[in-house]
Amino acid sequence: MNIAFIGYGNVGAPLADHLQRLGHTVTLAAKDSGSENVRKVQSLNAGIKAVPPKDAVRDAEVVFLATPFQANEEALASVAEELKGKILIDCTNPVGPGLTHGLNNVQSGSEMVQKLVPEAKVVKAFTIYGFENFRDNGYAVYNVKPAMLFCGNDATAKGVVTDLIAQLGWEPVDVGGLDQALHLEHMTLMWVRMVRVNGHSPNLVWAALHR
Numbered sequence: 710m711n712i713a714f715i716g717y718g719n720v721g722a723p724l725a726d727h728l729q730r731l732g733h734t735v736t737l738a739a740k741d742s743g744s745e746n747v748r749k750v751q752s753l754n755a756g757i758k759a760v761p762p763k764d765a766v767r768d769a770e771v772v773f774l775a776t777p778f779q780a781n782e783e784a785l786a787s788v789a790e791e792l793k794g795k796i797l798i799d800c801t802n803p804v805g806p807g808l809t810h811g812l813n814n815v816q817s818g819s820e821m822v823q824k825l826v827p828e829a830k831v832v833k834a835f836t837i838y839g840f841e842n843f844r845d846n847g848y849a850v851y852n853v854k855p856a857m858l859f860c861g862n863d864a865t866a867k868g869v870v871t872d873l874i875a876q877l878g879w880e881p882v883d884v885g886g887l888d889q890a891l892h893l894e895h896m897t898l899m900w901v902r903m904v905r906v907n908g909h910s911p912n913l914v915w916a917a918l919h920r
């Protein structure tokens with residue numbers, strides 16, 4: 710698939726690299742193709758090209774949004790037209806002071822993203838763990854796969870995201886519509902507090918057991 714990344718720092722870079730290694734054509738939506746983060750991604754994976762944001766998004770079937778939450782409005786405004794009808798994987802989390810929910814637990818960040826680009830098919834995914842798990846989640850030694858919980862309103866978009874999650878080595882767990890994003894964001898805050906504050910390993914991930 711043609712996949713574009715808006716934002717390719719801690720989160721975007723390892724996902725971009727992993728997806729390109731799986732055979733996808735990944736491009737960075739880059740305002741500055743010579744920036745430090747572009748160079749970092751290309752040192753991980755020389756096959757990833759950086760092109761102007763409108764071109765990257767126009768040519769993509771799937772777009773990852775991996776920007777600081779407060780940058781979302783600006784980042785999306787410049788490619789709003791090109792995003793119409795596209796699958797937009799929202800990797801962002803609104804985080805407030807003291808590791809609280811950045812939108813006061815009222816509205817989810819992903820619903821806000823959906824309002825910014827109403828004609829995109831927003832799916833929230835790759836948000837509930839730290840970036841340390843995204844280049845290679847490395848749990849193949851166990852019989853259970855780590856779970857990647859995701860949500861969104863468009864069934865076709867979720868089908869595509871399910872495949873990408875599985876290709877990246879996770880068990881995809883569809884938790885429902887975009888109204889579940891608020892709860893995923895709270896799950897993220899729990900993980901962040903456990904790992905970044907209370908000393909759990911950043912490789913702590915959840916598994917879903919079914920019977």
Ligand SMILES: NC(=O)c1ccc[n+]([C@@H]2O[C@H](COP(=O)([O-])OP(=O)(O)OC[C@H]3O[C@@H](n4cnc5c(N)ncnc54)[C@H](OP(=O)(O)O)[C@@H]3O)[C@@H](O)[C@H]2O)c1
Binds near residue numbers: 721
């Ligand atoms: N860090 C984690 O472990 C983690 C895990 C899951 C989810 N998240 C969420 O993922 C998002 C990204 O986190 P991160 O740690 O990857 O951040 P980061 O390392 O700071 O990278 C942010 C990226 O966004 C780009 N960016 C910033 N402002 C922009 C704008 N106005 N327009 C376009 N691009 C812009 C940056 O561009 P430049 O390259 O030009 O600097 C950079 O590539 C956040 O919302 C965070 O809550 C983080």
